[in-house]
Amino acid sequence: MEENKDLIAIIQEQFPKLSKGQKLIAQFILSNYDKAAFMTAGKLGEKVxxxxxxxxxxxNALGFDGYPKLQKSLQELIKTKLTTVQRVEMAKEYSNDWTIFRKVLKSDVENIKSTLDEMDENAFQYTINKILKARKIYIVGLRSSTAIAEYLGFYLNIILDNVNIVSYGISDLFEQILKVGKDDLVITISFPRYSKKTFELANYAKKQGASIISLTDSVLAPVASISEEIITVKSNMASFVDSLVAPLSVANAIIVAVGMRKKEEIKEYFDKLEIIWKEYHIYDEK
Known part of the structure; x- marks a missing residue:
């Protein structure tokens, strides 16, 4: 099956060839894909x-190797199709606060585990090498991805001193990336619902000759199509809020990996910082 083809388009295309019972399933999914994505095969059959x-x-008629693959494709679809209101509606199954706590943390653990199991070692290694070789590094993460971008940028700038975090502020986003060039690296952080502006900034940088590396949840994400390398990170939602736990963990791994390559430099840097922190009482040391 064509992985980059919209599932809705596939269903519509195959609809005339389906049996009567299969058409009932197709109609239900087309109208309620947000609900169907989390139904078992038995539950979906019972519903229609x-x-x-x-x-x-x-x-199988749609080209999937079993129902679980179709369900996974549906869940990928809703990441980009669902409005926030629809996501809130999905959260009605949470009966109480403790149920929410357990479900959210279990989902976060699963996202980290899946990210670890599926991580491409070569892609991660390539990313670290590109970061160390870049003349200048621009980190682009907007809306909810801002938290990851700020964290990654803050620590990388301590280690490397050539990092710019592109974010909303007094200057326009494109003004902040205006001087990007062929020896520079742009790290985009993009998770559903994907920010259109992130793609536009990355596309501009690519046209100027910069390298693009993306931290995102899927090879089908908009920024993936223009990226030199993709670090795929799971962000499956437990409710209306996308989980950024695994992306933050990957950002942390990038920081530590770069830091270990620059161990002597950052030791000297932190020695100076400790003196400043102590002199100006930055931290509470009671």
């Missing part, structure tokens, strides 16, 4: 009045 085996055959 067909057998579980019919649901499995429906998935």
């Amino acid at each position: 009045g067909v057998s579980e085996s019919t649901v499995v055959r429906f998935a």
